[in-house]
Amino acid sequence: MTSLHDIPLNTLLLSATDKLGYTQATDVQQAAIPQALEGKDLLVSAQTGSGKTAAFLLPVLHRLLAIQSPYKVSRALILLPTRELAMQTQEHLQQLASFTHIKAGLIIGGESFKDQIAVLGKKPEVIIATPGRLVEHIQSDYDLSSIEILVLDEADRMLQMGFADDMKLIAERCNSKRQNLLFSATLDHEKLVRISEGFNEPVTIEVHSQKQDHANIVQQMVLADDRKHKEKLTFALIEEEQPAKAFVFCSNRVECEQVSSFLRYKKLKVSYIHGELNQSLRKKVMTELRQDRIQVLVATDLAARGLDIAGVDLVINFSVARSGDDYAHRIGRTGRADSNGKAVSLISALEWNKMSSIERYLKVRLERRVVKELKAEYTGPKKLKNSGKAAGKKKKKK
Structure with a gap:
């Protein structure tokens, strides 16, 4: 297994990973971080719990530290399907950026729109957002043209939740020369093709497909x-x-x-x-x-x-x-x-x-499994098809 110190990350980030006790790179981090550091667009299939959040946060933070902007602007956007995941990602980013000046703004539903306008006005280096609320800000003339890195996490889940049009609109409003990092449990979703149309020769990485056995x-x-x-x-x-x-x-x-x-x-x-x-x-x-x-x-x-x-x-x-x-x-x-x-x-x-x-x-x-004293009267289908499904009674031909 590769040590995170074997990956050419900024020393301030490695100090943070050491403090958090992250010593070894997970499979998805080992595969994705070097490619992302080279500026490549990525399509990554990885399960939750595989270390994928750090797999995109570390290269995003590294780029913001390595390439300084002459202007105070928001440079990275991380889009996620739910408020809980967005808050969790913000917390993780704060931990990894603890030795740096980098700040993140959280833009999610259920919070004060007016307060979020103030957050965006401070131009945090990273915006962490859910699609629906960010589109509301775009409709109120918020400008995303300074975004250099767009991360779409849990992309398949966002599509299942009906955010395809919002994701497309957000991507179109970001800088056309941006780097794109898409993470998804599966890359088979038909609408992912539409979402990734603006990507530049993306590298596909598949780690721990959701179809793999959960051996443990x-x-x-x-x-x-x-x-x-x-x-x-x-x-x-x-x-x-x-x-x-x-x-x-x-x-x-x-x-x-x-x-x-x-x-x-x-x-x-x-x-x-x-x-x-x-x-x-x-x-x-x-x-x-x-x-x-x-x-x-x-x-x-x-x-x-x-x-x-x-x-x-x-x-x-x-x-x-x-x-x-x-x-x-x-x-x-x-x-x-x-x-x-x-x-x-x-x-x-x-x-x-x-x-x-x-x-x-x-x-x-x-x-x-049978729970003692709570055994069901239902014992399962009397007959099974080859597929394992219950075999119903054959209907008589008229």
């Missing part, structure tokens, strides 16, 4: 009858596993709040997070989770992407993920940095085929 994560399934049964199973699993931290993933806001209420009734230290929660409450929840004042976080898929929470031992899929990619990102909350983790999916009769499709897509087989 035990993946299990527990059959369930209904929502009430799933609630009891969730509590029983947490009691059995005794995780330091656990994530419970639900399909929507209502389910998220219901499960959280049940676990709170059971005296667990629990909270929830979803897209309709206001910004101050979302900040409070994430702070409490990082400070170990919460053991269980119940969440919609908002929290599945990007959030870097250390020490998550257990992931429970209360409802089956919508896709194989979403499933991979959910369980990727655990088993990080070579630690071991466990992911348990609660499967009802109506969800069997969806889970079967995920298994086939990711080329995995979930091991069956």
